[in-house]
Amino acid sequence: MKEGVQVKEGLRVKEPLRVKEQLHVKELLRRNAVPALFLCMCVLGVLISGQNIRYIAQELISRLARNWFLVLSLIIPVTAGLGLNFAIVLGAMAGQVGLIVATHCKLPGLVGLITAVVLSIPIAILLGISAGHVLNKARGREMITSMMLGFFANGLYLLVFLFMVGTVFPIDNPEIVLDTGVGLRGTIELKYCKYALDNLLRIKVLGINIPVGSFAVVIALCFGMRWLYKTKLGQELRAVGQDMGVASVAGINVDRTRVIAMVLSTVLAAIGQVIFLQNMGTINTFNSHQQIGTVAIASLLVGGASVTSATVGQGLIGTLLFQLLFIVSPAAGQRLMGNAQIGEFFRVFIGYGIIAVALLIHSWGRKSSLESASRQAMMKEEAKTTGSM
Amino acid sequence: MDDNWVLQVKDVSKAYGDNPVLNKVNLSLKRGEIHALVGENGAGKSTLMNILFGMPVIHETGGFTGEVWLKGRKSEIKSPKDAMDAGIGMVHQEFMLLPGFSVAENVKLNREPTKPNWFSKVAGPKFETINLHKMGYDTRQALDRIEIGVDEWLPLMGMPVGHRQFIEIAREIDKTDLSLIVLDEPTAVLTETESSRLLSALNKLAGSGIGVLFISHRLDEVFEIADTITVLRDGEVICTVPKHEARVENIAEMMVGRKISNSKATQPGRTTGNGNILEIRNLSVDMPGEYVNGVDLNVRKGEILGIGGLAGHGKLGIANGLMGLCHSAGTVMCDSQEIPLNDSRAALDAGLVFLSEDRRGVGLLLDESIEDNIALASVVSRNKFVKKVGPLPISVEDGKSIREHAREMISLLDIKCTGPQQSVRRLSGGNQQKVCVAKAITMEPEVLLVSEPTRGIDVGAKERVLSVIKRLNAEKGITVVMTSSELAELRSMCDRIAIMYNGKIHGILSPDAPDAEFGFCMAGGGGVPGD
Ligand SMILES: Nc1ncnc2c1ncn2[C@@H]1O[C@H](COP(=O)(O)OP(=O)(O)OP(=O)(O)O)[C@@H](O)[C@H]1O
Ligand SMILES: [Mg+2]
Numbered sequence A: 001m002k003e004g005v006q007v008k009e010g011l012r013v014k015e016p017l018r019v020k021e022q023l024h025v026k027e028l029l030r031r032n033a034v035p036a037l038f039l040c041m042c043v044l045g046v047l048i049s050g051q052n053i054r055y056i057a058q059e060l061i062s063r064l065a066r067n068w069f070l071v072l073s074l075i076i077p078v079t080a081g082l083g084l085n086f087a088i089v090l091g092a093m094a095g096q097v098g099l100i101v102a103t104h105c106k107l108p109g110l111v112g113l114i115t116a117v118v119l120s121i122p123i124a125i126l127l128g129i130s131a132g133h134v135l136n137k138a139r140g141r142e143m144i145t146s147m148m149l150g151f152f153a154n155g156l157y158l159l160v161f162l163f164m165v166g167t168v169f170p171i172d173n174p175e176i177v178l179d180t181g182v183g184l185r186g187t188i189e190l191k192y193c194k195y196a197l198d199n200l201l202r203i204k205v206l207g208i209n210i211p212v213g214s215f216a217v218v219i220a221l222c223f224g225m226r227w228l229y230k231t232k233l234g235q236e237l238r239a240v241g242q243d244m245g246v247a248s249v250a251g252i253n254v255d256r257t258r259v260i261a262m263v264l265s266t267v268l269a270a271i272g273q274v275i276f277l278q279n280m281g282t283i284n285t286f287n288s289h290q291q292i293g294t295v296a297i298a299s300l301l302v303g304g305a306s307v308t309s310a311t312v313g314q315g316l317i318g319t320l321l322f323q324l325l326f327i328v329s330p331a332a333g334q335r336l337m338g339n340a341q342i343g344e345f346f347r348v349f350i351g352y353g354i355i356a357v358a359l360l361i362h363s364w365g366r367k368s369s370l371e372s373a374s375r376q377a378m379m380k381e382e383a384k385t386t387g388s389m
Numbered sequence B: 001m002d003d004n005w006v007l008q009v010k011d012v013s014k015a016y017g018d019n020p021v022l023n024k025v026n027l028s029l030k031r032g033e034i035h036a037l038v039g040e041n042g043a044g045k046s047t048l049m050n051i052l053f054g055m056p057v058i059h060e061t062g063g064f065t066g067e068v069w070l071k072g073r074k075s076e077i078k079s080p081k082d083a084m085d086a087g088i089g090m091v092h093q094e095f096m097l098l099p100g101f102s103v104a105e106n107v108k109l110n111r112e113p114t115k116p117n118w119f120s121k122v123a124g125p126k127f128e129t130i131n132l133h134k135m136g137y138d139t140r141q142a143l144d145r146i147e148i149g150v151d152e153w154l155p156l157m158g159m160p161v162g163h164r165q166f167i168e169i170a171r172e173i174d175k176t177d178l179s180l181i182v183l184d185e186p187t188a189v190l191t192e193t194e195s196s197r198l199l200s201a202l203n204k205l206a207g208s209g210i211g212v213l214f215i216s217h218r219l220d221e222v223f224e225i226a227d228t229i230t231v232l233r234d235g236e237v238i239c240t241v242p243k244h245e246a247r248v249e250n251i252a253e254m255m256v257g258r259k260i261s262n263s264k265a266t267q268p269g270r271t272t273g274n275g276n277i278l279e280i281r282n283l284s285v286d287m288p289g290e291y292v293n294g295v296d297l298n299v300r301k302g303e304i305l306g307i308g309g310l311a312g313h314g315k316l317g318i319a320n321g322l323m324g325l326c327h328s329a330g331t332v333m334c335d336s337q338e339i340p341l342n343d344s345r346a347a348l349d350a351g352l353v354f355l356s357e358d359r360r361g362v363g364l365l366l367d368e369s370i371e372d373n374i375a376l377a378s379v380v381s382r383n384k385f386v387k388k389v390g391p392l393p394i395s396v397e398d399g400k401s402i403r404e405h406a407r408e409m410i411s412l413l414d415i416k417c418t419g420p421q422q423s424v425r426r427l428s429g430g431n432q433q434k435v436c437v438a439k440a441i442t443m444e445p446e447v448l449l450v451s452e453p454t455r456g457i458d459v460g461a462k463e464r465v466l467s468v469i470k471r472l473n474a475e476k477g478i479t480v481v482m483t484s485s486e487l488a489e490l491r492s493m494c495d496r497i498a499i500m501y502n503g504k505i506h507g508i509l510s511p512d513a514p515d516a517e518f519g520f521c522m523a524g525g526g527g528v529p530g531d
Helices: A002-012 A017-031 A033-049 A053-072 A075-079 A088-104 A109-137 A142-164 A212-228 A232-242 A244-249 A254-280 A288-302 A312-337 A340-367 A372-386 B045-052 B056-060 B080-085 B103-107 B118-123 B132-145 B161-173 B192-207 B219-225 B248-256 B315-322 B344-349 B359-363 B370-382 B399-413 B429-442 B459-476 B487-493 B515-522
Strands: A187-189 A202-205 A208-211 A282-284 B005-016 B019-030 B034-039 B065-070 B073-075 B088-091 B180-184 B211-215 B228-233 B236-242 B276-285 B292-300 B304-308 B328-334 B352-355 B386-388 B395-397 B447-451 B479-483 B496-501 B504-509
Touching: A033 A288, A033 A312, A053 A208, A053 A212, A053 A254, A053 A288, A053 A312, A075 A212, A075 A232, A075 A254, A088 A109, A088 A142, A088 A254, A088 A282, A088 A288, A109 A142, A109 A254, A142 A288, A202 A212, A208 A212, A212 A232, A212 A254, A212 A312, A232 A244, A232 A254, A244 A254, A244 B056, A254 A282, A254 A288, A288 A312, A288 A340, A312 A340, B005 B045, B005 B211, B019 B034, B019 B045, B019 B211, B019 B236, B034 B045, B034 B192, B034 B219, B034 B248, B045 B056, B045 B088, B045 B180, B045 B211, B080 B088, B088 B161, B103 B132, B103 B161, B132 B161, B161 B180, B161 B192, B192 B211, B192 B219, B219 B248, B228 B248, B236 B248, B248 B459, B276 B315, B276 B479, B292 B315, B292 B328, B292 B479, B292 B496, B292 B504, B304 B315, B304 B459, B304 B487, B315 B328, B315 B352, B315 B447, B315 B479, B344 B352, B352 B429, B359 B429, B370 B399, B370 B429, B399 B429, B399 B459, B429 B447, B429 B459, B447 B459, B459 B479, B459 B487, B479 B487, B496 B515, B504 B515
Parallel strands: B034 B211, B034 B228, B088 B180, B180 B211, B304 B479, B304 B496, B352 B447, B447 B479
Antiparallel strands: A187 A282, A202 A208, B005 B019, B005 B065, B065 B073, B228 B236, B276 B292, B276 B328, B386 B395, B496 B504
16 A cells, blocks of 8 residues: 555656646647647738728628538548548538428428428438448558549439439439430529528628528537547547457447447538528529539648537637638739739639648548657657647 | 356367467466466466456457356356456456556446436436545545555656556455455566565455466465465466465476576676766656655666665666656766656666566557567667668668577567567567567677566466676676665675665665665665765
């Protein structure tokens, strides 16, 4: 017993506080280097663009309302070790299917929206389960596989909505079907449920329109996620994300947990896409879903997330910074180079660039572990950040 | 009658590919019996344990033949989950812990106490909220039962191996309805006092009717605690004897299949250089569980300096701090040049090389080959094994000399493997440790920091590893700082032994100082002024 006490004392010597304090500033900066960099770019962009602050704020608010939910749908797979889920495209498709059906049935407002969500969930679950199973077969190559899954699913989607609508499915509704009677229109207007959620409650602060309804849903999701990580399932997701071997030795069904992560992500993406589109007001039938994957992933990365760790806070902040950059870069390009197109290029470049860099760092980090020391340091970083969910 | 047996292993054989590892092994264990399994590195001990616990590695490599009976009934254990459900607990040779989780989360992994909520009543028990309070409480209880004072909410990352070992054991002890507990070298990184604490905990467990099957390379503790001893050699059971009929020398001989000379490596009268190669001033290291708190230490050129002390008192922190693996503060001079702290690269460049106590986390790349593990660090940071490509100003790895060197190391350290290209994951624990040693000595540093160099290495090979280090010191003049929890090992190797207590150097003793003085010093009494 005596010894136990001694060991305790040994532990209590947390003296090197000096050390810790020194680290804090440096650590904080290093860990938040990416968002800090983007914050600087945004501030510069806002200054250069010379746009009206109220305009920027209004634009930002509505972009946040429609994008946040989608970005947050990426977090669960990251914590479960599946990396950046390019397959949220699948969820987005499910959401679109729901909306298209709701529009076809001319369901108005919130009723249409809820119908769309309810319809899209089972589709998303099915897609999530299949994606999860595929990713379980492709361990270690999850991200590229999820990207391919997105392409593959897109092919199916095209097949169904370009050729089977009007032939296999007897839909004849000139609002959504092409004049030839076969295939959906390239853009479908969401006449009936446009702004259904946003208009639920709008308030005006300093002349800025705030869609409280959409934000309420996002806040609910944030709390839901926080709650999820306090449950048994959340603990399993995190355990699997850290080390599949240890998790399975502890009796956790690793494959199942990973499938669950994919299902949750896909379902959230479906709902997210419905929220996104009700704000846009139109569906680009064959494009809307394709863009969201890269935009959402880039947003998350801008917030400082990595392939192995992501938090709700990073998702929220990342979206804010990325969208702000989106808003100001055309005008900034115009002012700086006399060409708005340059700003446009710039933001596309940033979007794809940051994803490429994240993937590079990830694979480089794995390989560069030749020297034990750097490896240890790296693992530590990872664990620190994954632990802080 | 039959249900007195907790475990019966009947004619179990296992091969990894073409490599037979176990051959018709039989072993039985009664309720409350402590059964020790001993054998050389690579004899197949861990493989047998992995079979009992249904580890994936067994089933991914074609399963095994033979039968395992639990409590008198034949059982099919296909996964760790099956094993747990059958009441088997296992402490693995390589820790099965999650670095990003706290101690409590690890101890309770997949056994978290939960509270139902309205959602879980609809959606199922997976959505029950985790009862953190109870989780902490239970963990505290389990940790207290093995008398370890580590804070249950500290993250596991960076914890010293000794603590991790106890945490693994706490996890198993915390399980209720355990009928068999399997421990694969639980004491390899523990000091004598800690092992005896562990052993008494095991005795208590056995007293409550649980069967204990444990593996150790420390024969003295095997003899202290076991009721029955089984010797495994090259995958076959050589004998099973009750302890009172066994003698240490016989067992050791049966393990290796030849007589082993118990010659104690004696210290030739050596003269170490007089300058100091390392001057450490006021070093503090923030290593959870092994805090170093203001250490002043001089390391003389060419000496072998030992660092000892109980776990939790900071002996492991020094080397980790010097190498920049844990955050540290203070000043360190190497050959009168200051080494920047918290910078692994700078430490390596200054000529420091570290053989870590944490071979899986730090030391090895499990999926790379033996030769790459041995040589690559030297290629990268010492520019060894490279050759020029013709007249071009670039150089590449010299595969041939790497292979040759690896062969040399394999025979020098007696690494049991199929060849230099075998991946390290496929080696037994002790042989992985030997690869770590080979990697460190290949670097030929100015100062070699070795922590627990003989962790998990069998009695026969231990001498070999130690004498290799000693020869490196004598022939190449490499200064060695050796941290070990085995006092006997330190005393046979070192010129001076520093004992850590409460994060500080409590005294520096000569290796011939009497046992009592060491004990006194480790417990924080007296203390001899350093240098
Ligand atoms: N995953 C694997 N694939 C192929 N061979 C393996 C694998 N694991 C172990 N082996 C081989 O099986 C043999 C027995 O290994 P095992 O780990 O059971 O030894 P051990 O008795 O536990 O030794 P140690 O005391 O060093 O831990 C070794 O020769 C090893 O090379
Ligand atoms: Mg072993």
